Amino acid sequence: MNMELIQALEDIEKSKGIPKETLIDAIEAALKSAYRRDFGSGSNVEVQIDQNSGEVNVFAKKNVVEEVVDDEQEISLEDALDINPNYEIADIVEVEVTPGNFGRIAAQTAKQVVIQRIREAERDIIFEEFVNREGDILTGIVQRRHKNNVIIDLGKTEAVLIPHEQIESEFYEAGDRIKVYVVEVNQTSKGPNILVSRTHPGLLKRLFELEVPEIHDGVVEIKSVAREAGYRSKIAVYSNNEDVDAVGACVGPNGARVRAIVDQLKGEKVDIVQWNEDIEVFVANALSPAEVVKVESNKENNVAQVVVPDYQLSLAIGKEGQNARLAAKLTGWKIDIKSESQV
Known part of the structure; x- marks a missing residue:
């Protein structure tokens, strides 16, 4: 453990956004556990990493007593005075107990901690990105089937399309590119768990919002949606501008807009009605x-x-x-x- 560690932590701070101090605190805590495991010390041990040099030292906090009963927890006044002449009975002294081979243990432990923290940080970043996409639609690629679930590749992570959220008439084949509605995003120890849907009414609503500029601009409003996924849907629209036909805007020139949406839903019929x-x-x-x-x-x-x-x-x-x-x-x-x- 030396300046190479400090430099590596500083590089990680810049590239991953994980504060160097956070990583050092995590490494110190891990080294403390490693020391207790390998050297059988008590709870009075502290590990300190010099943030400038990267040097690792282990200290045991001991109470100053007249007569030592427990070597691990106590130090005699005579030995304490050899360290600092100002110590008195009942003071606490930090005694260095760094083992000779602790550098190797420290290097291995630091590597494991840093890798783990980077993974956690990346999972947190992905979670924060996708939790803000709840209620939105994403484009993904069907990757595989796991039991009855369909796993969708979203690029940075995967989403799960459970049977209840699948359209009965659709067959999901590996490599298919599909649009899905983000129902829920939860954080787990393995990363974000993203539940998506092909049956949710919100999918139809968001498709219209993306396809029809008048809805995106707020001129036309979607008042309500009713859907029987894979078969037929109805959507009620209203225009805030008397010069704009809400139904016509959603249908599009020669039916192009609604046809694009029907294609995304693999032929599901859509009735557009005036609210x-x-x-x-x-x-x-x-x-x-x-x-x-x-x-x-x-x-x-x-x-x-x-x-x-x-x-x-x-x-x-x-x-x-x-x-x-x-x-x-x-x-x-x-x-x-x-x-x-x-x-």
């Missing part, structure tokens, strides 16, 4: 592409009674009730659909 503060109008819009004759709302129970033409009933309800179910999720209201003849 309206009048719940009856909003419910009618939400049932698109079905035509609606009349909507009556019961605001006490949040129930909307909807009447549609006879030939539109199956379209309004949708396959296995999907259209009505998504409209209910989108509006937050229970929707009861009847045909004109039923009414």
Whole structure:
């Protein structure tokens, strides 16, 4: 242990951002444990590293007594006075007990500690980077399958796509580039654990925010999203500028914008509907592409009674009730659909 150690620690401080003092404190603590393990000393041992020279010394703190009973914990007044004539009974004396071969142990221990601290620092940096991406979307490459989970390579680290967050109709093959929604980021002893999703409604919302400049600029708002991942989704939008058509902006020229999003979702159908503060109008819009004759709302129970033409009933309800179910999720209201003849 010499100036090479101090220089190495200073280089690490510059390149990794880990303070030199933090590393020295960690090395001293590790060396203290190593000394106790190899030399069987008690709790009164301290290790000190000279921050200028890199020299390592081990000291035992001993109480000054008239008659020594425990050599490891005590020192006679006579021996203490040989060190410093000002010592008195009950003072504490630091006696150097550095073993002859401690330099080799110190070098090995310092290397292990520095490597460990660098790994921890790198994990912390990655965690801080990704914890701020919760609720955002990332592009990754399918790396492998582990049991039923899909491991996504994000470059600096990996993310986990658990079965619940996978789209049933999608097959994830190694090498596939996909976009995922960051649901949660947790710190673990092995680094950040990043849970991502392909089914979360937030994925659809963020895709529209990235694809439609008017949403990014705040001219068009996404009011609500309802999704049955892999099959069909509905998104309600509203324009803050009467000169901008919210639905048209999301569809894009010749349907280019929504088509790009559908491609990202591997063919999932997306209905874009106009949001309206009048719940009856909003419910009618939400049932698109079905035509609606009349909507009556019961605001006490949040129930909307909807009447549609006879030939539109199956379209309004949708396959296995999907259209009505998504409209209910989108509006937050229970929707009861009847045909004109039923009414």
